[in-house]
Amino acid sequence: MAKRDQFSSPARPQEFDHEPVSRRRVLSGAAALAAASAGAGLFGCRPAAVPSGAPAASTPSSAPAAPPPPSGDVVLRGATVISMDGDVGDFESADILIEGEQIAAVGPGLETSAEAVDASNMIAMPGFVDTHRHMWQGSLRNILPNGLLSDYGRDITGSARRVYRPEDAYIGDLVIALGAINAGVTTVLDWSHIGNSPEHTDAAIDGLAESGLRSVYAYGGGVAGPDNRYPDDIRRLRAERFSSDDQLLTLALAAGTNTEHWAVAREVGAPITLHVNGSGQLLPLADAMGPDVTYIHAPNLTEEEWRLVVDTGGHISIAAPIEMEMGHGIPPIQQALDHGIRPSLSTDVETEMPGDFFTQMQSVFTLQRMQALARRRDGDPEAPELISVQDVVEFATIQGAIDNALGSRTGSLTPGKQADVILLRKDAINVMPVNNAYGAVVLGMDTSNVDTVFIAGQARKWQGALTNVDLDRVERLVNESRDYVVSAAGWPATLFGGYLPGH
Numbered sequence: 001m002a003k004r005d006q007f008s009s010p011a012r013p014q015e016f017d018h019e020p021v022s023r024r025r026v027l028s029g030a031a032a033l034a035a036a037s038a039g040a041g042l043f044g045c046r047p048a049a050v051p052s053g054a055p056a057a058s059t060p061s062s063a064p065a066a067p068p069p070p071s072g073d074v075v076l077r078g079a080t081v082i083s084m085d086g087d088v089g090d091f092e093s094a095d096i097l098i099e100g101e102q103i104a105a106v107g108p109g110l111e112t113s114a115e116a117v118d119a120s121n122m123i124a125m126p127g128f129v130d131t132h133r134h135m136w137q138g139s140l141r142n143i144l145p146n147g148l149l150s151d152y153g154r155d156i157t158g159s160a161r162r163v164y165r166p167e168d169a170y171i172g173d174l175v176i177a178l179g180a181i182n183a184g185v186t187t188v189l190d191w192s193h194i195g196n197s198p199e200h201t202d203a204a205i206d207g208l209a210e211s212g213l214r215s216v217y218a219y220g221g222g223v224a225g226p227d228n229r230y231p232d233d234i235r236r237l238r239a240e241r242f243s244s245d246d247q248l249l250t251l252a253l254a255a256g257t258n259t260e261h262w263a264v265a266r267e268v269g270a271p272i273t274l275h276v277n278g279s280g281q282l283l284p285l286a287d288a289m290g291p292d293v294t295y296i297h298a299p300n301l302t303e304e305e306w307r308l309v310v311d312t313g314g315h316i317s318i319a320a321p322i323e324m325e326m327g328h329g330i331p332p333i334q335q336a337l338d339h340g341i342r343p344s345l346s347t348d349v350e351t352e353m354p355g356d357f358f359t360q361m362q363s364v365f366t367l368q369r370m371q372a373l374a375r376r377r378d379g380d381p382e383a384p385e386l387i388s389v390q391d392v393v394e395f396a397t398i399q400g401a402i403d404n405a406l407g408s409r410t411g412s413l414t415p416g417k418q419a420d421v422i423l424l425r426k427d428a429i430n431v432m433p434v435n436n437a438y439g440a441v442v443l444g445m446d447t448s449n450v451d452t453v454f455i456a457g458q459a460r461k462w463q464g465a466l467t468n469v470d471l472d473r474v475e476r477l478v479n480e481s482r483d484y485v486v487s488a489a490g491w492p493a494t495l496f497g498g499y500l501p502g503h
Ligand SMILES: [Zn+2]
Pocket: 132, 134, 191, 275, 296, 348, 349
């Protein structure tokens, strides 16, 4: 109990900082370094003030400016290639030719006049693919670090969602999408249960579109009320915003267990994605289940339900860190594999967990091996095989693309697919010298290794920095949104929580 007492004694609340962004930026370079070296925080007398979110110290003026990202066709030269395509294979060193939006060729010594990029210090691989993330919550990152599922329902999809405005959905989606790109995640299914009104929905889509991320917009319900048009408004979305499946943003339905809603999704050709946490929920849905459905979490399915998922060609999305933290149950990595299902991975919520996929891969890798090795130690003759780092890269890329109904467009470095390619630094201090490419990606790397990110052939991150993004504006808007939501929800503006269970 002593430990609990320690944490139940609240720290003196610190107010959110309201200092103008411009001043932070002024301090973000040499002045910030000088202040830090002098032992002062960026905000002087407030030692525990909110971190500024400012980028690392700017490049000294004497250093050569980084070349601009390529604007036309490009060939990435000399990369260690993880293709996730058995026909293409992997290469110790090879080139990747990107023409327009597409991968044109992968192999050593490609002859081309396209602009060359030296990738000899890089691992090149397909961008990571997330099959479930609630992106509207961008202004609420890490606000519920100790929360259980019940806390989340009360505070996030309860209090916060009730006060959300369209502009909160917009900046939430934008900041989460940019964070994904920064971490080498090139596709995310946005499970957008912020459909309080068509204006909320459109604002979330605007945030996605502005980011340049490949996104599956899974239209979801929100707070009940006269402006909530779920699910019928998906017909308008199909006509107005998603008239083609050939675009960067595609459409899905974020559904519950009402199969009348599933029918509306199928009417407009949208795949279906739903959360499944308990046991027996799928049995009444048996006649509606099909290969266009992804089941999220699924930690407590009965054997009969697993057979239904298998027999109908369904997909499984595991959000391992969140499930372990918030109490959904044990992530069903082993059950999926036992039933011949290759799962995809998903972040779920950044109110608690980070949005990178290194965390995701490490979580399922260590969890499955812990479970399998425990059964071996117990003498279980049917103890399963251990999964490998190659397996989890597959889950994090091509399997995510398949589950997002984008398997023919992304998820592997296959000529003819969209050029969603990431370059990961091999020469960084956390992985040098690279001795095993898959091992380095899964177990050695983090977001700091993500050097360059192409989405549909566009360099959205280039040599360590996001491109064409006004970060000052993004920071200002997301702080304003956070301040509004926290105030309107009736929460105290503190960076140390402790005011409700779970915070
Ligand atoms: Zn979820």
